[in-house]
C-alpha cells in the first residue's frame with residue numbers, strides 16, 4: 001500500500017530513488033513520483049500509471065542533479081490515480097515536498113482550515129494538507145524536524161510521511177504512526193524505505209522505528225525523536241538476505257520465482273526447530289509453558305491467503321491439541337464483540353506484518369487481556385512487535401502480490417505451533433510429534449516432485465484461456481486449499497472463481513455447474529477413506545451435470561481415474577499436511593493462465609502487496 005523511498009548522501013538521488021521505487025513498486029502502482037533537492041532548490045515530477053511512465057517523463061525532461069531526494073509509488077485511497085493526485089505533494093510556495101503512505105483521518109477538517117486561510121489545494125488527496133502544514137512551520141523559522149513533530153501531533157490516522165525542504169538540502173525527515181518505514185544506514189549516506197528492499201543493494205544495516213517517531217536523515221547519520229520532540233532510539237538490525245533475493249533470477253515473474261523457491265522456503269522454516277534432545281523448540285516463543293497450558297481457546301485472525309492458512313491450522317490444532325479453535329477474518333473480528341480473556345490465545349497470521357485489519361484486531365485482543373502470538377514473515381514489522389510472541393516464517397522476501405511461499409511457510413509455522421502446544425499440553429506423545437516433524441521434513445522434496453509437473457500444468461492452464469468461470473472443490477484441509485486456488489485465479493486472471501467445501505455443493509452452488517465448466521478438485525488422500533469416498537461422490541455429481549474435472553489426487557489413487565478429465569498427481573502425505581503439496585499446482589495454474597491472458601502477474605490490477613489501510 002504505497003512504497004516510499006528517501007535518500008541523502010553522495011550518490012545521484014534520482015538513481016537511488018528510482019531504483020528503490022522499482023523494488024517497492026509491488027506495494028502500489030497507480031502512479032509514481034520523485035522530488036529532488038539541491039543547490040537549484042526543489043525539482044519534482046510525478047505521473048499516473050506505472051513507474052515506467054515517470055522514468056520516461058524524466059528521460060524527456062531531465063531533473064537537475066541532486067544528492068537528496070524522496071520518491072513514492074502509489075496505491076490510491078483518496079482521489080483517482082491521476083497525475084495531480086500522484087505524490088509528492090508540494091506546499092503553496094513549492095518549498096516543501098511530501099510523500100505519504102496511509103490515511104490521515106482528520107484531513108477534511110485540516111483542509112477546511114487551510115482553505116479558510118486562502119490555501120489553494122489542487123489535489124483530492126489527504127496528503128497535500130501535510131505539505132502545506134509543514135511548509136507553514138518551516139516558514140515560521142523552525143527546521144524540518146521540528147516542523148514534522150508539530151504537524152504529526154495534529155494528525156489522526158495511520159501514516160508514514162517523508163519530506164524535504166528546498167532551503168535545507170542536506171536533510172530528509174520522516175515520521176511514522178501505524179504504517180511501515182525502515183531506515184538504511186550507510187557510510188556517509190542514509191536511506192528510507194517502506195521496506196528494506198528499497199535500499200538492500202546499498203546497505204544491509206537497518207534501523208526499525210517505533211510508533212509515533214520522527215527520524216532525521218543527514219549524511220552524518222540518523223537521529224530519532226518522538227512526536228513531542230524527545231530524543232528516542234530505533235532498534236538496529238542486520239538484514240539477513242541480500243539483493244539476489246529481491247531479483248527475478250531469470251524468471252518472467254517474481255511470483256513464478258517464489259513458487260519455485262518453496263522447497264527451500266519450507267526447509268528454512270523448519271530449520272533449527274529441534275533441540276539437542278530432539279524436542280520441538282520455537283526460539284521466539286516468549287510465552288511460558290504454564291501460559292500455554294492455561295490456554296482454553298484459540299482464535300486465529302488473518303486476511304486473504306493468511307486466513308486460509310489459519311483455516312488449515314484449525315484442523316491441526318484441534319486434532320493434535322484438543323483445544324477449540326475459531327478462525328476469523330481480521331477485518332470482522334473486533335466488530336462482533338468477541339469473547340476474550342487471559343485464557344484465550346489469539347494467533348495473528350500475516351506475511352507482511354503490516355496488514356492494518358490484523359493489526360487493529362490484535363490491539364483489540366490485547367486490550368481484552370488475551371495473549372497474542374504472531375506468525376509473520378517480516379522481521380521488524382509492526383504485528384510481531386506488538387505481539388506477545390512470534391513464530392517467524394523464513395520464506396525470504398515475497399515480492400509478487402499474490403502470496404505463494406508466504407502461504408506455504410505460514411502453514412509450516414501453524415503445524416509447528418500445533419505440535420508445540422501438543423508437546424507442552426501433553427496431548428500427543430513425543431514419538432508422535434517426532435513422526436509428524438519427520439513428515440514435514442520430507443515435504444520440500446515432495447514439493448520438488450510437484451514442481452516437476454509444471455510444464456503439463458502450464459499446458460492445461462493455457463487451454464483455459466477462454467473459461468469465464470472456474471470452481472474449486474475440497475474437503476477438510478483441502479477446503480482452504482480450494483479457497484486459496486480460487487483466490488489466486490481471481491486476483492491474477494481476473495476470472496470468476498469460487499472455492500467450495502465439496503459437501504456443500506448440493507445445497508446450492510451446484511446450480512452453477514453447466515456444460516464444460518472447469519472444476520478443480522482437491523482429492524483427500526485415500527488414508528482418510530470416508531473423506532475420499534465422499535469427495536468422489538461430489539466429483540461424480542458435478543461431472544453428471546457436464547463439468548470438466550481437473551483432479552489433484554495422490555500417487556496410487558486409481559479410484560479417481562474414471563472421474564478425472566485431467567489428473568494432476570500429488571505425493572502421498574497425511575491428510576493434514578496435504579495443503580503443502582496440493583496448493584502448488586493451483587499456484588502454477590493461476591500464474592500461467594494469467595500470463596497467457598497477458599496480465600501483469602506480479603502487479604495485478606487494483607491490488608497492493610501489503611494492505612496498510614482498514
Ligand code: M6R
Nearest residue numbers: 304305306350351352355402403
Ligand atoms: O501480509 P498479510 O499476510 O497480512 O496479507 C494478507 C492478505 O492481504 C494477502 O494474503 C492477500 O490476500 C494476497 N494478495 C493473497 O495472494
